[in-house]
Amino acid sequence: MALTPRSLLPAARGQRILTAATFVNTFGSGMFMASSALYFTRVVGLSMAAVALGLFTGAMIGLAAGVLAGRVADRWGARETQIAVMASGTVAMSCFLFTDTFWSYTLVCAITGVVYAADKASKAPLVRRLAGANPAGFRAYLRAVTNLAIALGALAAGVVIQLDSKPAYLVMIVGRAAAFLGSALALSRLPKQERTVSAPAAGGRWQVARDRPYVSATVLNCLMSLHFAVPGFLLPLWIVGHTDAPRWMVSCVLVVNTILVIALQVPISKGVGDADTAGRRMLWAGLALFAGLGLMASAGGTDPWTAATLLVLATAVYTLGELWHAAASMEWSFGLAAPDKQGEYAGFFGIGVGVAEALAPSVLGALALGWGVPGWFVLGAIFLTVGAVSRPLVAWAQRHSPPHAAEEVPVAVPVPSSS
Incomplete structure (x- = not known):
């Protein structure tokens, strides 16, 4: 074809x-x-x-x-x-x-x-x-x-x-x-x-704030989302200020990251259709992020071409973690939401992402740039811990929370098929 x-x-x-x-x-x-x-x-x-x-x-x-x-x-x-x-x-x-x-x-x-x-x-x-x-x-x-x-x-x-x-x-x-x-x-x-229209929901208004599985997933995703500032913020500063790699490696690693995300996002997301599978992907993400950040840290103190090689390898490993995290977070955001309140739930999930985006530069900078190589491994350990606790924590919250009661009920009002 x-x-x-x-x-x-x-x-x-x-x-x-x-x-x-x-x-x-x-x-x-x-x-x-x-x-x-x-x-x-x-x-x-x-x-x-x-x-x-x-x-x-x-x-x-x-x-x-x-x-x-x-x-x-x-x-x-x-x-x-x-x-x-x-x-x-x-x-x-x-x-x-x-x-x-x-x-x-x-x-x-x-x-x-x-x-x-x-x-x-x-x-x-x-x-x-x-x-x-x-x-x-x-x-x-x-x-x-x-x-x-x-x-x-x-x-x-x-x-x-x-x-x-x-x-x-x-x-x-x-x-x-x-x-x-x-x-x-x-x-x-x-x-x-x-x-x-929605059937009366037991949770009432702002049900999402009392939905323990969704709140747990939002907090975990917020912590894991700190890593999204690595390619565009942390890694360029590390390459230029703390490694002997050529400066054009800043553009090179961004291109590698972008190409891998575009090529692999769909196949990597296949099979992620429930919260349990999403939890496993979060563990994989934590492992890959830990390994990728460790490789990035190792690029410091080496000769230029060794540093360049390590940075490309590190970016590839990191990107796998990014993709597994994205697949898991998308499933949590949609799959754990009440069917009739997807917008409200997505808005709440977005608060966690927004907090991560706001805090990431200062947190990542203080750890990785302030502490140097040990800070990179501390940062990686944070992501590894979040990945490890994600599946059991969300599963526990699901076991101790009532299922969503509200479902969508169509109102038979004919409307034009297009505008």
Whole structure:
């Protein structure tokens, strides 16, 4: 069978539309992430500390917004909520064109932080609805598409960085806003669904906060998610400041990581269809992360080519851990959630990820860069411990918690099949 662009897309129309919307939006995200810091420092005139503070503020404000957006998606429909979030992102991102002070920049960061958190939470019910007979496979496919789009977006940002002019950076921001709009237009092609109501839930409002298995999984995933700052933050600083490897190894290891994630996310996620299997993958992830971080630490104090070889091997081993963790966390996020409250649960799960993203630079920097080689092994031991306790802890919480009582009950209201 010939390999064509169409053969790489899901068979179901709804899945193809969601894939296209995801690709467009994350391409814009990759472009913005790779070049925005230069715009804010070189064109707007902010210090790097001010840029980091604004991003942190936006991320913190967005944490609570995720749960609220998830509830809205559960109540009023994920398709409509996602379209509204993407449209809001278009407006919010356009506001960066007019920021000229720290306070205006921070205000827009707060708004965009809400948009990003609402995007993740409101998308979860949509993914669950469209996943079909192989939900784990489709979720893994979307993550691979996301990584590919971010990589391509970062590549496009290289043109902007090379030009290094105000008009080029402004075009980049317009492009990011257009990506939000393009995603909204793609999502509008999804068919409307019958409205659903939920049977009265025993847990009432904010049921997720009293769901012990889900809370346990969220905390464990938060701790394990600290490692996501390794490729983009910790490893470049380690390579440049603490090894004799060539500086171009920074780009090399990022390329290796990206290619492996894109190529292996779907096959590695196969068979992860329940909490028990997810717990085993978390153990595998802990083992691989421990080994990968140990190899990274070993690159210090060696000759340049030995260091380069160790770093490539370390990145490959680390990436296996990253992929096993991603497969486990996606199953926990979707599989442990109450069927009728996927958005609310996803928003809560996103709080853990957001906390990890906010704390990772300081935690990883203090351990690995502050303590040196011993700190790398302490960090690896943390991930190994989290992986080891994940399966028994979530299983214990499931045994001591009542099953979800609420199920979706369709309301027979005919709606058009497309918009």
